[in-house]
Amino acid sequence: MTDVTPLARSTTPAEFAAPEAVLTLTGMTVAYAAAPAIEDVTARFAKGAMTAIIGPNGAGKSTLLKATLGLLPTVSGKVEAFGLPLARALPRIAYVPQRASVDWDFPARVLDVVLMGLYRQTGALGRIGKAETARATECLSRVGMEAFADRQIGALSGGQQQRVFLARALAQGADLYLLDEPFAGVDAATESAIITVLKSLRDEGRSIIAVHHDLATVPAYFDRVLLLNRRLVAEGTVATTFRQALVAQTYGAALPGTIPA
Amino acid sequence: MDGSEFVPLTLPPMVIALLAALSCAGPGNFLILRRQAMLGDAMSHVVLPGIVAAFLLSGSASPPILLAGALAAAALSAALIEAIRRLGGTDPGAAMGITFTAMFAAGVLMLELSGAASVHLDVEHALYGNLEGLIWLDATGWASLLDIAALGGLPPELPALALVAGLILATLRIFHRPLAIATFDEGFATSLGIPTRLLSAGLVALTALAAVAAFSAVGSILTIAMLICPPATARLLTDDLGRQIRLSLGLAALAAVAGTVAAGYLPLFLGLSFTVSASGMIATVSGLGLALAATLSPRRHGHGQRG
Numbered sequence: 099m100t101d102v103t104p105l106a107r108s109t110t111p112a113e114f115a116a117p118e119a120v121l122t123l124t125g126m127t128v129a130y131a132a133a134p135a136i137e138d139v140t141a142r143f144a145k146g147a148m149t150a151i152i153g154p155n156g157a158g159k160s161t162l163l164k165a166t167l168g169l170l171p172t173v174s175g176k177v178e179a180f181g182l183p184l185a186r187a188l189p190r191i192a193y194v195p196q197r198a199s200v201d202w203d204f205p206a207r208v209l210d211v212v213l214m215g216l217y218r219q220t221g222a223l224g225r226i227g228k229a230e231t232a233r234a235t236e237c238l239s240r241v242g243m244e245a246f247a248d249r250q251i252g253a254l255s256g257g258q259q260q261r262v263f264l265a266r267a268l269a270q271g272a273d274l275y276l277l278d279e280p281f282a283g284v285d286a287a288t289e290s291a292i293i294t295v296l297k298s299l300r301d302e303g304r305s306i307i308a309v310h311h312d313l314a315t316v317p318a319y320f321d322r323v324l325l326l327n328r329r330l331v332a333e334g335t336v337a338t339t340f341r342q343a344l345v346a347q348t349y350g351a352a353l354p355g356t357i358p359a
Numbered sequence: 360m361d362g363s364e365f366v367p368l369t370l371p372p373m374v375i376a377l378l379a380a381l382s383c384a385g386p387g388n389f390l391i392l393r394r395q396a397m398l399g400d401a402m403s404h405v406v407l408p409g410i411v412a413a414f415l416l417s418g419s420a421s422p423p424i425l426l427a428g429a430l431a432a433a434a435l436s437a438a439l440i441e442a443i444r445r446l447g448g449t450d451p452g453a454a455m456g457i458t459f460t461a462m463f464a465a466g467v468l469m470l471e472l473s474g475a476a477s478v479h480l481d482v483e484h485a486l487y488g489n490l491e492g493l494i495w496l497d498a499t500g501w502a503s504l505l506d507i508a509a510l511g512g513l514p515p516e517l518p519a520l521a522l523v524a525g526l527i528l529a530t531l532r533i534f535h536r537p538l539a540i541a542t543f544d545e546g547f548a549t550s551l552g553i554p555t556r557l558l559s560a561g562l563v564a565l566t567a568l569a570a571v572a573a574f575s576a577v578g579s580i581l582t583i584a585m586l587i588c589p590p591a592t593a594r595l596l597t598d599d600l601g602r603q604i605r606l607s608l609g610l611a612a613l614a615a616v617a618g619t620v621a622a623g624y625l626p627l628f629l630g631l632s633f634t635v636s637a638s639g640m641i642a643t644v645s646g647l648g649l650a651l652a653a654t655l656s657p658r659r660h661g662h663g664q665r666g
């Protein structure tokens with residue numbers, strides 16, 4: 099595991115040496131069938147930073163997020179967040195699944211989906227009142243979607259669906275955000291709207307972990323990277339870890355020359 | 360209307376059909392959204408061996424005992440489906456198909472081979488229901504509805520179904536929000552601490568309960584019409600889950616009432632000498648409603664029930 103060295107360029111708090119961990123995975127192994135999808139992954143995610151999880155298709159990135167949240171049974175491994183066992187930390191974690199993982203034909207309006215993010219506050223039996231609606235609307239306006247509150251979710255574009263998912267996560271008021279490919283299939287305007295929101299969350303001291311595919315934007319968007327291909331390849335700041343040799347090792351192939359050697 | 364014939368002969372089947380239809384339409388809403396219409400079909404079929412086995416073992420045909428047998432069969436089938444899926448590596452639809460046809464066949468066999476057929480249950484009733492047989496002989500007219508002694512002679516299916524319908528609708532009302540979230544986005548729901556597996560199992564249990572409820576009214580073959588038609592129709596007419604559920608309950612009630620009335624009076628009215636099965640009429644009305652909605656709805660794009 100490559101970690102931050104004292105020589106590393108440190109311009110943002112996230113890049114100081116030995117950052118405090120918001121999330122710690124220890125010896126995580128997850129298998130769907132016989133062969134494990136991720137194997138013995140031990141990693142620390144820095145608090146108050148934006149970390150990209152990078153790796154080829156099928157590397158186990160989505161699996162890692164799901165297992166972290168306890169959505170998948172693990173063969174072995176331990177998850178700790180905020181120094182607490184997962185079950186107790188879960189209320190402070192927001193999860194944004196891959197957009198394609200849900201049925202957008204479900205009978206709901208945009209506002210209904212955002213209100214789902216308030217479930218922990220209202221509880222199973224809680225009524226949705228004015229305060230909840232106002233909070234959900236505020237989250238929608240943060241992602242530039244307030245005009246769509248009453249729109250049927252099936253009538254949204256892919257980028258708009260992604261913004262709705264982000265608004266739902268905002269409504270949770272979490273301290274740690276786990277996002278699975280938030281930029282998949284969105285246009286440049288939506289991408290910059292989403293990154294602006296994520297950076298503002300980071301600047302409020304919250305932690306962001308996102309599966310990310312576009313290697314070209316890694317240095318601009320993220321503080322840290324975690325390179326994964328079934329096993330952990332490396333984790334550290336963008337400056338020290340997002341390097342040609344390590345990324346090539348992760349993808350098992352040489353890559354376009356945009357990555358520092 | 361003259362109550363002396365309507366109250367003893369038509370009202371009880373109508374109310375029973377109504378309660379069964381409401382019991383089914385509730386969980387049916389979530390089945391269609393989860394693409395699990397097939398599960399409703401499976402449950403409506405496995406109810407038969409459960410009921411027959413309960414009857415044979417206990418020698419009693421009282422609703423609570425039959426209900427227990429049906430629920431046991433539903434639980435067994437759920438376990439079998441899971442086992443076939445895991446061990447055989449088949450997809451859930453195929454596992455359900457194998458399980459419910461085999462169990463249904465076992466039920467029919469048990470019926471035929473045992474004495475049950477002659478005593479209280481017979482194959483035809485199991486398949487098509489026995490609505491017309493559920494009459495209230497103690498009733499003499501509308502006044503009987505206020506007569507405690509006469510009310511005691513109501514078909515036992517009626518209070519049992521009222522209880523089941525109340526239980527199902529109250530449960531759905533209470534767990535509406537977590538169930539809706541888990542249906543839309545299971546992973547997200549789990550991350551909210553919603554026990555999604557428990558809810559799925561609960562939905563299977565409610566579906567089984569509804570299937571049992573409908574069994575005595577419309578029989579196992581037409582139960583699927585009560586589970587799926589009203590919610591599927593409602594789904595075509597609205598994009599709001601709460602409204603969809605309320606609408607499906609209204610449509611279910613309408614089909615039950617219109618179906619029993621039509622079966623009772625339509626042939627007479629048309630001067631025909633034969634009678635029409637009430638359960639068949641209810642299923643027909645439900646199906647017509649769905650066809651009408653599918654033709655006229657502005658949003659008729661694919662809400663198919665894939666398995």
Ligand SMILES: Nc1ncnc2c1ncn2[C@@H]1O[C@H](COP(=O)(O)OP(=O)(O)OP(=O)(O)O)[C@@H](O)[C@H]1O
Binds near residue numbers: 135156161
């Ligand atoms: N539900 C499942 N059942 C069986 N195998 C699965 C399942 N989900 C994922 N896998 C397998 O586990 C491995 C990791 O999958 P995962 O979805 O975590 O990859 P990923 O890194 O998110 O890929 P992508 O970049 O394509 O999203 C893959 O080989 C995949 O085929």
Ligand SMILES: [Mg+2]
Binds near residue numbers: 159278
């Ligand atoms: Mg993925």
